[in-house]
Amino acid sequence: MRRPWPDHLGKVLAARLLLGGYFFVPYIVLYASSMGISLSLLLVIEALFALLIVAFDLPAGHLADRIGPRQALVLGAALQGGAALLLGTVPDAAAFWAAQPLFAAATALTMGADAALAAGVLRRAGRSGEFEAGERLFQSLNLAVTAVVLASASGLSLIGMRWTFVATTVAQGLAVVVLLRVADVRSESDVDRVPLGRRLRGLAQGVRRAPGLPVDLLAMILTGTAFSVLLYLTPVYYVRAGLTEHLVGVAAAGVALGASAAAFGLPDRWPLRVTVVLAVLAVLASAALGLESVAVVLIAAVVVQTAQARLVPRFRARVLDDLREHGEATAMSIVTTSRNLGFAVLTPFVGVLTAWSGPAGLAVLCAVLFAVAGLAMSARMSTRMSTSRQLETV
Secondary structure, rough: OOOOOOOHHHHHHHHHHHOOOOOHHHHHHHHHHHHHHHHHHHHHHHHHHHHHHHHHHHHHHHHHHHOHHHHHHHHHHHHHHHHHHHHHOOOHHHHHHHHHHHHHHHHOOOHHHHHHHHHHHHHOOOHHHHHHHHHHHHHHHHHHHHHHHHHHHHHHHHHHHHHHHHHHHHHHHHHHHHHOOOOOOOOOOHHHHHHHHHHHHHHHHHHOOOOHHHHHHHHHHHOOOHHHHHHHHHHHHHHHOOOOOOHHHHHHHHHHHHHHHHHHHHHOOOOHHHHHHHHHHHHHHHHHHHHOOHHHHHHHHHHHHHHHHHHHHHHHHHHHHHHHHHOOOHHHHHHHHHHHHHHHHHHHHHHHHHHHHHHHHHHHHHHHHHHHHHHHHOOHHHHOOOOOOOOOOO
């Protein structure tokens, strides 16, 4: 039987899609280069960004459980819009550095609270078991919306790359407007009154007690590092394979659209280890042939983004199953921390590797990280089945 979405879930979905409206992403490397920032230095700057996220993430999740995930998202969107506006209006290296704490705080506030708000809406409707299905739907739709965003970014870049940052500010403002129309869903327990130190100790105990969760967190760290590196590496490959700078956004849009269709079309029973193996092969093929073939780079990018769209919902559902009692936003912050920790720690060395071996060396490193993650993840992570029906429209 077809079931309508729970009240407010559609608004939450719309707000999350707007929060992900990063028009500047395909041009961040090129924009930094125009200010004299090399790829290796950019990776160091982004390592600082990732370290700040790791530092802010669990306190931000704790704050979101205290004040409510909706309020945390509003605050995060405001910070994110301000940081984007700073980079769009002050295009120099000092502003690039200064914006990193703002972006990090915004990311910490939004990347756990958004999933927590969706989980809260489903919990209130008595449909918590549909969380992973809902996250898969969100990831597929997010890729499709990203395709529109990136295609628009390509047009904005013809006026000036700084306008992609201004457009991001507008998207964050619209997200705030939508969020203010969403119900304030809070945890049903008294976890929001637990002090941060006690909550962190409880989380550590919960991770140790949960069967297989420590190795699954390791898999999240490894894949998160690879995805973060590839985010900055892919535009470089596009340009080196022969695309002009203004077509980078169009290429990224096409990749996002292809990944959206692929992620949505994969069966529920599709094992994650198979997804990881395909990502390894795609990245290695891109490293070997990417400078000679735009098609190879585009196909590899579709495979990698499809892998991310299937891995992230499983990660979130896995952590929420075992750590929900410590607060939904705090549990989701564990996923964000895991996805950024490896990038923060390894990126200074990645910068050295970039200077020594170039983009091909980075691609091989990402393939190795994916391979180790696939070997490390537990059987429960690889084959976990959703215990509920797929979310359906009316």
